[in-house]
Structure formats: structure tokens, C-alpha cells
Amino acid sequence: MKTIKNICCIGAGYVGGPTMSVIASKCPEITVNVVDINQARIDLWNHEDLDKLPVYEPGLKEVVGEARGKNLFFSTDVDSAIDEADMIFISVNTPTKTYGKGKGQAADLKYIELCARNIAKVAVDDKIVVEKSTLPVRTAQTLKSILHNTGNGVKFEILSNPEFLAEGTAIEDLLDADRILIGGDETPSGQEAKNALSSVYEHWLPKERILQTNVWSSELSKLVANAFLAQRVSSINSISALCEKTDANVAEVSRAIGYDSRIGSRFLNSSVGFGGSCFQKDILNLVYIAKSFGLQEVADYWEQVIIMNDYQKRRFADNIISTLYNTVSGKKIAFYGWAFKKDTNDTRESAAIYVADALLEENAHIVVYDPKVSKETIYSDLEYLGNKSREEIENLVTVLNDPMETAKDAHAIAVLTEWDEFKEYDWQKIYDIMLKPAFVFDGRRILDPAKMNGIGFKFYKIGQTND
Numbered sequence: 001m002k003t004i005k006n007i008c009c010i011g012a013g014y015v016g017g018p019t020m021s022v023i024a025s026k027c028p029e030i031t032v033n034v035v036d037i038n039q040a041r042i043d044l045w046n047h048e049d050l051d052k053l054p055v056y057e058p059g060l061k062e063v064v065g066e067a068r069g070k071n072l073f074f075s076t077d078v079d080s081a082i083d084e085a086d087m088i089f090i091s092v093n094t095p096t097k098t099y100g101k102g103k104g105q106a107a108d109l110k111y112i113e114l115c116a117r118n119i120a121k122v123a124v125d126d127k128i129v130v131e132k133s134t135l136p137v138r139t140a141q142t143l144k145s146i147l148h149n150t151g152n153g154v155k156f157e158i159l160s161n162p163e164f165l166a167e168g169t170a171i172e173d174l175l176d177a178d179r180i181l182i183g184g185d186e187t188p189s190g191q192e193a194k195n196a197l198s199s200v201y202e203h204w205l206p207k208e209r210i211l212q213t214n215v216w217s218s219e220l221s222k223l224v225a226n227a228f229l230a231q232r233v234s235s236i237n238s239i240s241a242l243c244e245k246t247d248a249n250v251a252e253v254s255r256a257i258g259y260d261s262r263i264g265s266r267f268l269n270s271s272v273g274f275g276g277s278c279f280q281k282d283i284l285n286l287v288y289i290a291k292s293f294g295l296q297e298v299a300d301y302w303e304q305v306i307i308m309n310d311y312q313k314r315r316f317a318d319n320i321i322s323t324l325y326n327t328v329s330g331k332k333i334a335f336y337g338w339a340f341k342k343d344t345n346d347t348r349e350s351a352a353i354y355v356a357d358a359l360l361e362e363n364a365h366i367v368v369y370d371p372k373v374s375k376e377t378i379y380s381d382l383e384y385l386g387n388k389s390r391e392e393i394e395n396l397v398t399v400l401n402d403p404m405e406t407a408k409d410a411h412a413i414a415v416l417t418e419w420d421e422f423k424e425y426d427w428q429k430i431y432d433i434m435l436k437p438a439f440v441f442d443g444r445r446i447l448d449p450a451k452m453n454g455i456g457f458k459f460y461k462i463g464q465t466n467d
């Protein structure tokens with residue numbers, strides 16, 4: 001069997017960075033080079049202060065600290081890393097297309113294609129190329145066609161090895177993955193490549209958790225896994241709206257249905273809506289693929305998951321506006337949290353962005369506190385939507401790093417991320433410094449209604465009436 005001695009990973013983002021750090025720490029005899037075209041990002045990965053790493057994940061700095069400089073290296077020298085590697089992971093971003101055919105739904109594969117062309121240009125000996133990025137089913141075909149036409153006799157095996165880590169628990173998920181999926185050709189050389197990749201993971205995971213499939217099943221399974229997870233969130237969120245009308249409590253409904261072992265209890269928490277870079281983009285991609293094969297009903301079925309998620313974010317913002325006497329113009333609304341979930345600094349597709357945008361439309365003054373997200377990120381998230389100029393955003397949105405200052409003289413607080421620290425705050429003190437009546441809108445269901453009502457707040461918790 002082929003033994004892997006040198007790995008290159010193209011893309012030092014939320015997946016490439018943590019995944020390769022874990023591989024390096026568990027496989028000390030393999031040299032791992034993580035490369036990226038973004039010099040600023042690489043500089044942060046190399047920063048001597050491990051608190052400055054570009055990705056915040058519990059446990060990440062310890063893993064990086066252990067392996068960096070020994071067998072884990074971060075650099076912008078993409079060509080050398082490709083040249084030295086036996087195995088190349090492609091872990092670049094695959095956002096939704098914002099132009100041309102498939103705009104708004106299909107995956108934009110330009111970064112993937114650039115990587116493939118780069119590999120084709122540089123490689124002089126045989127390589128195993130691993131799709132780590134989430135890709136539409138049959139992308140491996142495109143990679144093959146680019147790589148196999150170099151004319152220099154180099155042989156490439158293409159594998160699909162989608163990543164299932166969740167941000168916020170990435171290190172835990174990588175160290176104790178439910179399963180590793182490896183798709184590849186069912187030829188002898190395809191099998192050899194799958195086994196070579198499997199042997200990397202076998203350094204720390206039991207063999208039974210490593211599943212081998214054909215390449216198309218592997219590519220499609222990643223999209224389907226995300227679609228199923230997001231579908232559960234949208235399903236319970238749709239019920240949260242009904243709970244609010246019927247005096248049912250969504251937590252009690254979740255618990256009651258989750259005890260059914262066929263349903264299971266995980267991923268049944270109602271919230272202001274899912275975010276993150278993957279769920280929406282991957283479902284849209286699935287919708288696009290279904291449509292392109294003429295499966296309109298299949299496409300419509302999955303698109304509804306996104307429609308429900310948009311509804312939930314809008315419903316939360318509309319509720320703030322109507323509760324605040326139908327106007328938020330000039331009112332100070334404090335946001336607790338901006339990241340799309342706790343324990344990450346990632347804000348892509350965060351519900352907070354869309355709730356803020358709806359309130360800004362009504363001329364609210366928003367003041368944001370998030371323990372891990374920078375002012376610049378918040379401003380660029382809003383600017384990216386294209387509904388307000390940078391100047392308007394800076395006039396209407398203030399970002400502070402003190403939660404008390406954020407709440408001072410606010411008409412309302414909206415909890416948009418479930419950071420643990422929010423539960424520990426002295427809410428009496430917060431009440432005292434807010435304008436009265438003091439409203440709190442809990443979009444993450446982390447605060448206790450009895451306590452909040454007892455203090456005197458006008459308290460709204462998504463998925464239940466105030467009791």
C-alpha cells in the first residue's frame with residue numbers, strides 16, 4: 001500500500017486549518033503543508049501568539065501549538081507544497097454563484113478549478129488529489145478532465161473526502177468523528193488511493209468508522225447530510241411559530257418528540273434560524289442539481305427548508321418591531337451576539353446579519369456586542385448585503401466590547417448567539433441601566449422566563465408564550 005509521507009492542503013480556512021492541524025498532531029511522521037493565497041491569513045496562522053489564529057475554535061490553539069514548526073507548516077508557497085506532496089487536499093471555498101448561469105443557487109467552482117489547474121501545472125510525479133471542499137455531485141469528473149489532460153504522463157487519483165466537522169466543536173468532531181467518508185474509483189489504483197487516505201485517519205480512528213463508497217455517493221452524501229440537518233432545524237422552527245399561537249412550548253414539544261427513538265433528540269432546538277457558510281449554500285446547490293436533472297418536485301421540497309429559515313429570521317425581526325409599538329426608528333436595540341453560533345468567530349450567513357438588516361430598514365440604531373467578532377467583520381457583513389452604504393452602516397451601527405455599555409439606555413436587547421456568558425450576566429444590573437419598559441427578545445432560548453419576568457423585563461422567548 002502507498003504510504004503517505006507528505007500532505008499539502010490548499011486552503012487555510014475554517015476546514016483546512018483545523019483538519020490539517022489534527023492530522024499533523026496525530027501523524028507525526030507525515031509532513032503537512034497548509035497553503036493559501038491569502039497572505040494575511042497565513043501570517044495569522046504563523047503568529048507566535050496563538051490567541052491570534054484566524055479561526056477561533058476551542059482546543060485549536062493547543063493542537064496548533066503542539067505541531068506547528070515540527071511537521072505542520074503554513075505558507076503561501078502553493079507550488080512548492082504541491083510539488084513535494086504525495087497527497088493534496090483541496091479545501092478552498094465553494095460559495096454560491098453570484099453571477100451567470102445558476103446565480104443564487106449553484107456552487108461557484110472557480111476556486112476549485114484554479115486549484116486543479118495549479119496542480120496540473122506543477123505536478124511532475126503521481127499524486128492523490130482529495131476533494132475536502134463540499135462539491136456538487138460529479139465535480140470529480142471536472143477535476144479529472146483538467147488533471148488528466150496535462151500531457152506529461154503524471155497519474156492522478158481523485159478522491160472525495162467531505163468534512164463533517166461543525167464549527168464551535170471542530171477539534172472534538174475531528175478527534176472523535178462519527179464517520180469518515182472516502183469516495184473513489186473502484187479500480188485497483190482507486191482502491192489503493194482510498195486505502196492510503198484511510199490509513200491516515202486510522203492513526204486515531206477505528207477502521208469501522210471509515211466508510212468507502214464510489215466518488216459520486218460521497219460527493220452527494222455531504223450535500224444530503226447538511227440538507228437533513230438543516231431540515232430538522234427548519235421543521236422545529238416552523239413548529240415554534242405555531243407554539244407561540246397556541247400556548248404550547250416548543251421545548252416541551254421537542255422533548256416529547258425527541259424521546260421517540262426513531263426521531264431522536266438532537267438538532268431539535270428552535271432558534272432565530274440557522275446560519276453558517278454551509279447549510280444554505282449546500283441546500284441551494286442540491287436544489288440546483290435536482291432542477292438541472294428535471295426533478296422540480298425534489299428541488300421544491302428542499303428549497304422549502306431555506307424559505308422556512310428566511311421566514312424565521314424575518315418573523316423575529318418583525319416581532320421586535322411590532323412589540324416596540326410598531327416603530328424602532330431612532331431606538332437603540334442592543335444585539336448580544338453576532339457569530340452564527342457560539343464558540344466560533346465565523347459570521348457567514350449569521351441570522352444576526354439579516355435581523356440587523358431588517359431593523360436598519362426601519363432606521364433602528366443597533367449596538368452590537370460579541371465576544372469573538374470584530375467591528376470590521378460586522379460592518380463588512382452588512383455592507384456585503386448591499387442594502388446600505390458603508391457610511392449609513394457606520395452611522396446606524398455601533399460595535400462595543402463591553403456588554404454593559406451595549407445595554408445602557410437600550411430600548412431592547414436581542415439575543416442572537418447562544419454564547420454561554422450571556423446566561424451568566426447580572427440581568428438585574430442590565431435591567432437597571434436600560435430604558436423602561438425594558439424588552440428582551442431571546443432568539444436562542446437561553447434565558448429563563450421566570451427570572452426575566454421577575455426582574456421586570458418584557459420578555460419574549462422564541463417558541464413559547466410568556467408565562
Ligand code: NAI
Nearest residue numbers: 011012013014015036037038091092093094111133134163
Ligand atoms: P474558508 O473561506 O474559511 O477557507 C477557504 C480558503 O481557501 C481561503 O482562505 C481562501 O483564501 C483559500 N483559497 C481559495 N482559492 C485558493 C487557491 N486557488 N489557492 C490557495 N488558496 C485558496 O472556507 P471553509 O469554511 O474552510 O470551507 C472550505 C470548504 O469546506 C467549503 O467547500 C465548505 O463548504 C466546506 N466545509 C465547510 C465547513 C465549515 O464548517 N466551514 C464544514 C464542512 C465543509
